[in-house]
Amino acid sequence: MKHKQLHSIAHNFADSLASGLGFVVGMFGTDVFADAASNDDGVVSVDFLNGTIKGRTVDDRLPRAISLYQKAFPQFCAKHGATESNFRQFEVRFTHLAPTTGFAVTIEDDKGRVSTEDYVGTPGKRIVKLDALGRRR
Template sequence: MKFGELKSIGHNIADSLASGICLLVGYYEVDIFAEAASSPARYIDVDFLTGTSSGSLTSPSLTKVITLYRDALDRLCASHGTSSSAFTVLAARFATDSRYGERFTVTVEDQSGRRSIDEYLGRPGRKLKVR
């Protein structure tokens, strides 16, 4: 599996959660950015491999959706011709701030140790280009 395809999977799963509609796991209306913004931490880290989160506390419905994304990861990977075992890290940080507004950072690492950290703005996530 090419590393670029793993990055694509990472973006797709994080962007689906960021959208708030979560069609990858059914139809769930959640707002991960609002939940992140309403706490002192102002971010939510999601580990898609384990289906867990840290940072801001999450509502029961968002906690359920994050678990469903863990379960959906194998289906998403299969559609790309790989499995979730290709990743050693597949995580995203969802946050809001006064400079960029809603943003998410996707971290992908494969079994060979190749690592990528990409930042996206808004819904849908547009890649942040650093100048």
Template sequence: MKHTALRSIVHNVADSLGSGIGILIGHYEMDVYGDAQRSPERAITVDFLRGVVIEGKPSVSLVKSVALYPTALAHLCSKAGGSIADLAEAKVRFWSDALDHHFTVTITDGSGRRTATDYAGIPGRRVKVLDLLGRLRPKTSAQV
């Protein structure tokens, strides 16, 4: 499966969690950004392959929700013609600032290509930056 397709699938799963409307998992009592604000790190990082929070102090409701997402991720991968085995890493870091909610999707595909892509808002959209000619363009994904 192509790297961009995998990134899109992980974005959709992260956007579901970030919106607080867990239609993918049937669990609707979650506030990842609220939990991030209450965490000492002011962020929550989720490993969607294992279904665990790896950074921050999540609420009980968020822990239950995150545990359901590996199945949803596998379903979306198979629906797109791939497999969850095409992903070696699928982590998302959620945080807020004074202006907006943010999340960064970090994925590693089966061939070892690893990228981090920034999104903002609800629903999550690619962060925009000005190019050298002053045009607004999507921020490129960082090779990490």
């Protein structure tokens, strides 16, 4: 599967957690940005493949949700024509630096290609950058 397609799958999966609604795991409400805000650096990192969290959480809802997300990931991949083994790494760094929220999705595919994309807001949208000629990228 192409790397960009894997990144799209990862973004959609992470965006479900960022939305706070958790539709991927059956309406499990969380506020990952409140958890991020509770840390001095305003960051909570989630490794979806291993089901781990780096950073302090406000309550036990996020750790419970991440366990559910980890279990749901293979089925989510299959629904989109991929497999969990297409991913060597899938980490998301959620940030809350008032008034802005966002997240960065980092993946490594099964061929060893690594990329990180930054998204702002909810739903997560790519950050628009202008190149030297003023074109949107």
